[in-house]
Amino acid sequence: xxxxxxxxxxxxxxxxxxxxxxxxxxxxxxxxxxxxxxxxxxxxxxxxxxxxxxxxxxxxxxxxxxxxxxxxxxxxxxxxxxxxxxxxxxxxxxxxxxxxxxxxxxxxxxxxxxxxxxxxxxxxxxxxxxxxxxxxxxxxxxxxxxxxxxxxxxxxxxxxxxxxxxxxxxxxxxxxxxxxxxxxxxxxxxxxxxxxxxxxxxxxxxxxxxxxxxxxxxxxxxxxxxxxxxxxxxxxxxxxxxxxxxxxxxxxxxxxxxxxxxxxxxxxxxxxxxxxxxxxxxxxxxxxxxxxxxxxxxxxxxxxxxxxxxxxxxxxxxxxxxxxxxxxxxxxxxxxxxxxxxxxxxxxxxxxxxxxxxxxxxxxxxxxxxxxxxxxxxxxxxxxxxxxxxxxxxxxxxxxxxxxxxxxxxxxxxxxxxxxxxxxxxxxxxxxxxxxxxxxxxxxxxxxxxxxxxxxxxxxxxxxxxxxxxxxxxxxxxxxxxxxxxxxxxxxxxxxxxxxxxxxxxxxxxxxxxxxxxxxxxxxxxxxxxxxxxxxxxxxxxxxxxxxxxxxxxxxxxxxxxxxxxxxxxxxxxxxxxxxxxxxxxxxxxxxxxxxxxxxxxxxxxxxxxxxxxxxxxxxxxxxxxxxxxxxxxxxxxxxxxxxxxxxxxxxxxxxxxxxxxxxxxxxxxxxxxxxxxxxxx
Numbered sequence: 001x002x003x004x005x006x007x008x009x010x011x012x013x014x015x016x017x018x019x020x021x022x023x024x025x026x027x028x029x030x031x032x033x034x035x036x037x038x039x040x041x042x043x044x045x046x047x048x049x050x051x052x053x054x055x056x057x058x059x060x061x062x063x064x065x066x067x068x069x070x071x072x073x074x075x076x077x078x079x080x081x082x083x084x085x086x087x088x089x090x091x092x093x094x095x096x097x098x099x100x101x102x103x104x105x106x107x108x109x110x111x112x113x114x115x116x117x118x119x120x121x122x123x124x125x126x127x128x129x130x131x132x133x134x135x136x137x138x139x140x141x142x143x144x145x146x147x148x149x150x151x152x153x154x155x156x157x158x159x160x161x162x163x164x165x166x167x168x169x170x171x172x173x174x175x176x177x178x179x180x181x182x183x184x185x186x187x188x189x190x191x192x193x194x195x196x197x198x199x200x201x202x203x204x205x206x207x208x209x210x211x212x213x214x215x216x217x218x219x220x221x222x223x224x225x226x227x228x229x230x231x232x233x234x235x236x237x238x239x240x241x242x243x244x245x246x247x248x249x250x251x252x253x254x255x256x257x258x259x260x261x262x263x264x265x266x267x268x269x270x271x272x273x274x275x276x277x278x279x280x281x282x283x284x285x286x287x288x289x290x291x292x293x294x295x296x297x298x299x300x301x302x303x304x305x306x307x308x309x310x311x312x313x314x315x316x317x318x319x320x321x322x323x324x325x326x327x328x329x330x331x332x333x334x335x336x337x338x339x340x341x342x343x344x345x346x347x348x349x350x351x352x353x354x355x356x357x358x359x360x361x362x363x364x365x366x367x368x369x370x371x372x373x374x375x376x377x378x379x380x381x382x383x384x385x386x387x388x389x390x391x392x393x394x395x396x397x398x399x400x401x402x403x404x405x406x407x408x409x410x411x412x413x414x415x416x417x418x419x420x421x422x423x424x425x426x427x428x429x430x431x432x433x434x435x436x437x438x439x440x441x442x443x444x445x446x447x448x449x450x451x452x453x454x455x456x457x458x459x460x461x462x463x464x465x466x467x468x469x470x471x472x473x474x475x476x477x478x479x480x481x482x483x484x485x486x487x488x489x490x491x492x493x494x495x496x497x498x499x500x501x502x503x504x505x506x507x508x509x510x511x512x513x514x515x516x517x518x519x520x521x522x523x524x525x526x527x528x529x530x531x532x533x534x535x536x537x538x539x540x541x542x543x544x545x546x547x548x549x550x551x552x553x554x555x556x557x558x559x560x561x562x563x564x565x566x567x568x569x570x571x572x573x574x575x576x577x578x579x580x581x582x583x584x585x586x587x588x589x590x591x592x593x594x595x596x597x598x599x600x601x602x603x604x605x606x607x608x609x610x611x612x613x614x615x616x617x618x619x620x621x622x623x624x625x626x627x628x629x630x631x632x633x634x635x636x637x638x639x640x641x642x643x644x645x646x647x648x649x650x651x652x653x654x655x656x657x658x659x660x661x662x663x664x665x666x667x668x669x670x671x672x673x674x675x676x677x678x679x680x681x682x
Contacts, residue, residue, distance in 0.1 A: 001066070004029025008058035012097070018542035021051045024361035028055050029062075032163065032334070040351075041325045041333045045340035046358040048532060049446070049540030052336045056167050057101050060129055064108045069128035069151045069161035073137050073170065075440075105129075112136065125152055130161065138171035138321045141280050146327055164327065166335040168440070171321050172345050173470045176285040178294065179221065179314030183214040185276045186283070193272030193279075194264065206264050209255040213286075217315075225298045225313045233462065233494035234487060236315065237293030237480045252291040285317040292317075292476045295466075318470050322349050339531050342565055344524035348471025363542050366574030372563065373398065373553040375582035377455040379414060392422055394584045395454055395553060399426045401583075402450075402551065406432050409450040410537050412439065423454075436529070439536050451537040452551045456562070457529040462494075464521040523561040530562070531569055553582065607647050609633040614653065620668040624657075629665065 002010075005025040009017075017025075024046060035042055046052060056072060063070050076098050102109055110124045111131040124130050128151050137145070149161050190210055194203050224236065243251050255261040265272070265283060272279045288294070298313040325333045335353075340346050346353045375391060382388050399411075406427045415435035417423065423433075434445075436457035469475045530552070538544045556563045556579065567577055604612070613633045624632075630640040644651045657665040 002062065004032070004055065004058050004062060007062050007065070008054060011058060011061060011101075012054070016543070017051070018363065020361050020363055021054075021542055024050055024358065025055050025058065027358075027361065029059070032059060035334075036332060037354075038326065038329055038332050040354045041322075041335060043335045043337055043340045043346060043353050043355045044358055045355055046336060046338060047362055048338040048535035049542065050338070050358070050361060051542075052167060052338075053098065056165060056336070057098055059165070060101060060109070061105075063128060064105055067128065067153060067159070069130070069159055069163075071130045071132065071148060071161050071164045072167065073132055073134055073165065074167040075133050075135075076167070121147075124148060125150070127151065128153070128159070128161070134166070134168065134171060137324065138174055140324075142324050142327065143280070145324055149328055149331060160328075160330065162328075162331050164325070164331060164333040166333070166337075169337040169340070169343070170325070170335060172349075173318045173321050173466070175316045175466070176281060176319050177314045177316050178217070178282065178285055178289055180218055181314075182278075182282050183217065186279060187211060187214060189272045189276035189279050190265075193275045194268045195271060198264070198268065202264065206261060209257070209261055213255055221296075221313050221315070224296050231300055232296070232298040232491060234296050234490045235293060235479045236296045238290070239480075241290050252287070254287055254290045281319065285319060288319075289315055289317050293480050318466060320470060322352055325352070338535065339528040339569075342524060342531070342569060343528045344521055345467060345471055350473070362573060364574040365539060365548075365570060366576075367545055368539060368548045368550065368570065368573075368575040370550045370552065370566075370570060370575055370577045372556040372577060372579045373551055373582050374556055374580065375553055376555045376558075377553050378458070379416075379455070382414070382417065382455065392417075394582055396423060396425055398553075398583055399423070399452060399551075404450045404452075408448050409452065410434065410445040410448045411452045411454075412436065412533050413454040417454075434533075434536070439533055443536070443540065445536050446538060446540045448537045449546055449548050450551075451534060451539075451548070452553070453530065453533060454553045456526050456554050456559075457533075458522070458526060461518065461522075464518050464525065467521050467525070468517055519561065523559070523565060526559075527562050527565040527569070530566060534570075606633070606635065606639070606643050607650055609635075610643065610647075610650050610653075614657075614667065614670075617667045621666060623659065623662075623664040623666050625664060 003026065005022050008025055028044065028046075031042065031044075044052075053076070056074070060070065060072065062068075102111075108127055109129040109131065110120050110127040112120045112124065113133065114136065130148055130151075132140075132148075150158055151161060152158055187207075187210060190207055194206065220236070220238070224232070224234070241253050243253065245251060269280060276282075294315045294317040296313075296315050300312075327333075337343065337346075340353075340355050341357050346355050375395065377391070377395075382391060385391075406429070409428065409432055411423065411426075411428050411433045413423065413433075413435065415438070418433050418435050431444075436455070469479070534550060537548060538546065539548050552566075554562075571577065610633055613629070626640060627637050630637045633640075635643065644654060653670070654665060657667060657669050659666060659669070
């Protein structure tokens, strides 16, 4: 039996592998062979660029050689689909390693997508290797996935696919709506899916029970919707459907006779799913909604024909996808995720995951310099605030001052800004740029030695709350018994959480939760994304020794949790950190500040008056005395002295303007000519 690293070397005889990569291949191969603890999901936190895809491809080849089966969850299927009509070996030129592996072994590998599932699901029984996308795997019911555990070899003998491998972070949960649309679809599916073989009275009783429940839930939706005429979020639970039996067992009644209803539902499930493919999922989530409660959302959609605002209203429940990581007591699941050691999701789910840090298989990053550049670069700060244009101008000037080679640089920021060519003046075109959420799976930039990220990849606060709920199941108990006590308070809490309330500092929001819990989740997810982005450049290459410079523009002081997590991840490998203020940021902030206690919209602060005066000077060679400067901006000499003491930017500008050995000042001494949106770079 050949080892994994040996097979990989045979597959790539002309490729150089770093010794640490070969050690990792050996370790992973041994884990695949020896780790049979199917109650635990083993996670390799091997850094991006370690050769994860190569290891998985080598394992696929190993399984084919040995006649073994495996299920591989990978979004690389899309790359294979692009070339599905290739049949001859001479057509394989220009394809990547995974594409060549697939096309040389199409009689042993099948891939299932949304488009080909009707033809490929039957065929997968005769091919040992099954490929499924991350999204498809999460969407399928566990009962449907179990059918993939068996395949038949060329002799007609049955074998088990006893290993499942995710080539990246899986989906841990998904939102499932339970609203009017789903209830009506289920009603139709029950009516048409339970055929005439069923006793008419029994069928009528089942339909009656469901319609009774449907009317009840739709009434609850209306009651919650009409609480107010704006977007509403809350947690809902109806304790009247909870009952504790004499033996202490808790039951949650959905229908008049849950056992009888479910018996008939499952008996006719195949025909019901033909009418409504999501029927099994929706029914599971209905029972979860009644047992645990669920989130209610009413969001503004549009104005109707009468010019009245319509609202999309629904309950939604979280479907725990981690249950699909344990398909069978004899099937072992592995996950490759380069940032698993800083992703809080792996800390939840009651010890389901064993995260292996893989520190023995990394290489130093002592060639890396991380420049943290301080500026508020949230979406709102760069797109929707009075000084947004000013901030973007400062950022562009800073980037331009770095004088980086565009073809040796990867630039990452918000999609809207990139599509509007906000940073085009820096000589960076589409091939040099990527937007948040759009870098995954691409290695186009792995030879680039400069990386710039402006902003952070964030999600609505509600998404972080959902992660918290799914990873810490005890929060459902809290939500049921606390959130439902005072609905108006809960609505206000969600308003603050989602940014629609009065509270400005959302990091301090609490309603029974500790003030740091949601913040911890947010910081974990943002940092994980940033690290993944960083490894898209030359730092990805194990053999790289050339300097790599990172420029991360965000408010690193205010978001210190992210900063500390990032430092922990990179400094231990030798990366050096430098912290800078975005040149001109403080002055830009002063330029838009409103004077305290004034009602005059045109009033200006003393620093603003000073900056205006400098920019207004036409004769740059003119020499100014302190008293003349004070008079020009409407201050006394004493007030100008106090302004110099209190404002570092004013103090620095005057120091630059000062004529050596004279108590005189002139504008020509300023290198930037006094335009305070263009400050000398650090």
